[in-house]
Amino acid sequence: MPYTAEISRSNPTCFVFLVDQSASMSDPIGGEVPTSKASVVSDAINRLLTELSVKCAKEEGVRDYFHVAVVGYGHNNVGSAFGGALAGRDLVPLSQIADNPARVEERTKKIPDGAGGLVESTVRFPIWMDPVCNGGTPMRQALEYAHRLVDRWLGEHPACFPPIVLNLTDGEANDGDPTVPAAGICSLTSADGAVLLFNLHVSDAGGSPVTFPDTEAGLPDNYARTLFGMSSLLPSHMRSYTAQEGFTVSDSTRGFVYNADITSVVQFLDIGTRATDLR
């Protein structure tokens, strides 16, 4: 059965995050406090890396169940988007990512005080990449770059849980049809199944946020419909997890999110018994 391979230090898998850093990412989205699309995606990447690191943390440090690349595309080129000590690197073992954020900010958030109210608490928020936006949107080149990274990884880890490529973008590719290299990525396989390509579409086109839809009906524009069509069908255990989170799923549900939180993809991955409270 596909998508059942153990994810472990002796059989790790990889994540490739593709980050749109083109000029159009400077456009604001949001309600009362508009934020640039570039800030939304850099925030998403920093949260994803945080969630992955915490998920794999044990007493001795973060275990290398995953190797991760963060690839930026914009300003007419494609390459590593890591800041700090990891600058210029592609696939990096997760323990090194956890130990080398570019900086750690302190942010305040409100948490329950246990008596029905909220109190402000300070949390440490690591930063690996800052918002960047200039130049064109070479999405096609970025997908080809991811293809090469994943293809090389599969040569070295042929039995791994299939790698996941997650593309965060406003969808406005200007170097050709991205669906062709997208299909190329999805044609790569490990012994455990085909590589998964997911998309987070950050857009100012309006409409309601959409999380893991099973139809393109209701998506606001052609960019969204193209990214939906490029996205892999969710494997059954990921559909089950999505359903547990309260979303409607079917056999046609795809790894596509429109203007909503994508961090839940980290929870799609099983690295052992989940730490869940009695319900």
Next chain:
Amino acid sequence: MQPTYGSRIPGSVACHHLHKGGGQAEEYEDAYAVHPRVSAVEEIDVASLRVALSDGASESVLAGLWARSLVDHFVSVPHEALASADSFGREAVMVTASWEATLGDYIARREADGRPIQWYEQPKLDRGAYATLLAISFCAPQEGDLADLRGEGRWAAAVIGDCCLFQVRDGALITAYPLAGSEDFGTSPNLLNSRNQDSLLISERVAMNSGSLRQQDDIYLCTDAVAAWFLREVEHGGRPWETLRDLGTSDGPNFADFIGEERASGHMRNDDATLIHVAVW
């Protein structure tokens, strides 16, 4: 009718464990405790035996330490504590009372070792540690007990999660609890959390069971990987208890070899593996 015992039930207990393949021995996060402490070869009085088995959840930190706290507590509780869900819930919450001190000691030790808590550990420490638990207590025939009329001992057990108990009598599996099918295992079993003070919720989720004990009965207590393997063998018409019964004896392989072969063949999930065999003579 089986022979009567009087107040003593002669038998033996054997414990086996192995850490997850590809990991280090010190990363083993199951825990078990047997009271009174015995060696595998000596005769014991099963009527005074308490056993607890726990599986620390791999996604939490300090899971092995929490599992150890749970089993150490539950081998010392009276037989009656496993007779009702309410009393089990109260006992489980009692273990959490000492967790803050345990956690404080751990953080101080890390500071002293020059390895302070990192940003990626803090959220997990805040959430607490998670583990499953199976606790079982045995007793001699009690006056007035129906089983006493047949000269049978008793066992009472409580389980949160997917540690399993299998009882074999006269060559047949008569109890599989709390899970009865190999497909019933997943990655989200019920778990006891080191910060869960809700004894009512725990008592609502605990699976209680009890049964009789006769001469020549065998009881196998195991964590999930071994339990799922056991049930799959049964589903395919096998008699897995015959393999487990002879482990570590002149008639069978040692535990590590057996587990290694089953993992390599794909018949057993690669996870910490623990087995406790209580045999009534």
